[in-house]
Amino acid sequence: MSTAERIEKIDAYLTGEMSDAEKKEFERLLLDPNLSLEDRTKLQDEMELQKEIILAIRRRGLKEMLRKEEAKIKQEKEEADKKAAKIIPLYRRVLRVSASLAIAACFIGIIIIAPQVNRLSNIGDNANLYASANIEMNEAYSGLKGCNDATNAILEANELMQSGDYEQADMILVHALEQMEPITSDEQQAWTEKEDMLYLRALCAIKQHKLYRSRMLLNEVVNMNSTHKEQAQQLLDQIKGRQ
Amino acid sequence: MIQRLTSIPTDAEYIRAFREDNNALINRFYRQYREDLYGYIQKKFEIRLEEDREDIFQEAVARLWENIQRGKLSEKSLTASLYTYFKSIADNVTKEHIRKQKNYVVIDIENEPIRDVDGIGMEKMNYVEDERLKIIYRAVDKMGKPCAPLLLGFLWDKKSMATLAEELGYSGADSAKSQKSKCMPKLTVIIKNLLKSSKQ
Numbered sequence: 086m087s088t089a090e091r092i093e094k095i096d097a098y099l100t101g102e103m104s105d106a107e108k109k110e111f112e113r114l115l116l117d118p119n120l121s122l123e124d125r126t127k128l129q130d131e132m133e134l135q136k137e138i139i140l141a142i143r144r145r146g147l148k149e150m151l152r153k154e155e156a157k158i159k160q161e162k163e164e165a166d167k168k169a170a171k172i173i174p175l176y177r178r179v180l181r182v183s184a185s186l187a188i189a190a191c192f193i194g195i196i197i198i199a200p201q202v203n204r205l206s207n208i209g210d211n212a213n214l215y216a217s218a219n220i221e222m223n224e225a226y227s228g229l230k231g232c233n234d235a236t237n238a239i240l241e242a243n244e245l246m247q248s249g250d251y252e253q254a255d256m257i258l259v260h261a262l263e264q265m266e267p268i269t270s271d272e273q274q275a276w277t278e279k280e281d282m283l284y285l286r287a288l289c290a291i292k293q294h295k296l297y298r299s300r301m302l303l304n305e306v307v308n309m310n311s312t313h314k315e316q317a318q319q320l321l322d323q324i325k326g327r328q
Numbered sequence: 329m330i331q332r333l334t335s336i337p338t339d340a341e342y343i344r345a346f347r348e349d350n351n352a353l354i355n356r357f358y359r360q361y362r363e364d365l366y367g368y369i370q371k372k373f374e375i376r377l378e379e380d381r382e383d384i385f386q387e388a389v390a391r392l393w394e395n396i397q398r399g400k401l402s403e404k405s406l407t408a409s410l411y412t413y414f415k416s417i418a419d420n421v422t423k424e425h426i427r428k429q430k431n432y433v434v435i436d437i438e439n440e441p442i443r444d445v446d447g448i449g450m451e452k453m454n455y456v457e458d459e460r461l462k463i464i465y466r467a468v469d470k471m472g473k474p475c476a477p478l479l480l481g482f483l484w485d486k487k488s489m490a491t492l493a494e495e496l497g498y499s500g501a502d503s504a505k506s507q508k509s510k511c512m513p514k515l516t517v518i519i520k521n522l523l524k525s526s527k528q
Contacts, residue, residue: 092513100483131516137461138516139483140397141468146484147354147393151386154355158362 091128095135222281235261235278242285246292255289258282280311287317291324300324336360339410340403346396349484358389361411365418373422384425388418463526467519475511482508 097103098111114120115128222243226236238261245254262282268275284306290299299320306317337345337353345353365385369375375384392414395401406413471479477496481487487495493504 088517089513092516093509096509096512134464134519135512135516137464138468138512138519140394141461141464142471142479142483143349143397144390144394144465145468145471146480147349148386148390149480150351150355150484151358151389154358155382155386158359 091131092135095132096139099132099135099139222285225281233278234264235275235282237261239278239281239285242282242289246285246289251289251292255286255293258286258289262286276309277312280306280309280313283309284311284313284317287320291320296324339406342410343396343401343403343406346393347402349486354389354393358385361414364411365415368415369418369422372419373426375422375425380425384418384421388414388421391417391421459526460523463522464519467515467522471515474507475515478504478508479511479515 094111098108103111120128222239226240226243238257242254242257245251245257262279265275265279268279283302287299287302287306290302303317303321303324306313307321311317337356342353342357344350345357362385365388366378366381369381369384375381392401395417401413474496478492481492481495482489489501489504489508493499493501496504498504498507
């Protein structure tokens with residue numbers, strides 16, 4: 086048997102390419118008692134070498150597969166990065182639009198709302214209504230201090246309004262109005278107190294730039310035919326005119 | 329079934345996969361430990377080049393496969409986790425890589441310090457390739473067309489001769505088989521000559 090033939094046979098045996106009969110024949114050859122020690126050693130060495138070569142070929146196959154897998158992982162990563170890169174500008178665009186909207190909103194606030202607030206805060210100031218209301222009410226109620234809760238509330242609210250604390254003044258008035266018992270038609274003092282308190286509340290609302298509330302309260306004052314009807318109507322006209 | 333497919337394979341399953349050349353699971357092992365080992369090599373040995381880390385990792389996987397194929401590692405002999413075992417292989421591969429980079433071409437196999445990890449069956453392992461294996465690997469790695477695609481396709485991809493004939497443009501399975509039967513003796517003779525000349 087030539088070397089090439091022997092190698093071919095060993096290869097076929099090791100890679101499972103032999104039929105059962107061929108395999109038995111080859112194994113019989115390996116165990117042949119007539120084979121010299123030298124030949125047997127040579128054959129065994131060749132078998133070992135062939136095994137190593139087959140393992141080395143398979144090892145190369147494995148490494149090529151791993152290299153392909155590495156390339157695949159990198160490609161997947163690249164694609165994922167590309168996708169992420171597409172998402173970022175979109176996200177930035179959203180941010181840009183949001184920022185633009187926010188700036189626009191600020192401008193709207195400055196151009197439209199601020200003058201409104203400014204105008205509203207001027208209402209009444211020109212007519213000096215606060216001062217006159219305070220003077221009138223102080224004169225009317227100072228002698229009655231401690232007489233009832235409504236009187237005390239009006240005097241206290243007046244003081245607070247003078248110091249600029251319109252929120253606290255309004256709270257005191259709201260509380261006093263809630264505490265008032267139902268008024269009968271002949272209880273003139275109580276009606277006056279209620280009208281005064283509502284009017285003061287309307288003034289507080291104007292000072293706090295609470296447009297809707299001030300209109301409601303002023304309308305109430307006007308409808309009650311109170312002593313403040315005329316001033317209340319003036320204020321209502323000013324508010325409507327400036328809106 | 330879904331749970332089975334999505335669950336992480338056990339060490340024993342991976343060892344079986346390496347023994348039986350289950351390519352899908354070997355690739356899964358590769359993906360599972362890639363990032364961890366890249367980080368480990370970078371941190372421990374300061375291997376900064378990604379290409380170097382890839383080479384080291386792939387060589388470590390190949391040596392793990394080889395140890396399993398040669399029966400040096402089995403499900404029973406593994407006493408620590410497969411990753412611990414794998415990391416110690418990677419340690420040795422990295423050390424060799426560093427040595428090569430420092431131009432220490434000749435490796436003194438006899439005095440080569442082999443890192444043993446107690447109790448994980450590393451005693452029998454010798455990571456430094458002997459000259460004989462080096463020569464075989466080098467010759468096989470240099471093998472080109474028409475032998476390389478035929479032998480790799482047959483021995484690694486386990487494709488039939490008919491499939492290989494179709495893929496590689498042979499007239500038929502017999503023609504491909506005939507070519508393959510010429511390749512193996514040719515390669516063996518080249519390796520034998522290289523081994524002989526290395527002994528001289």
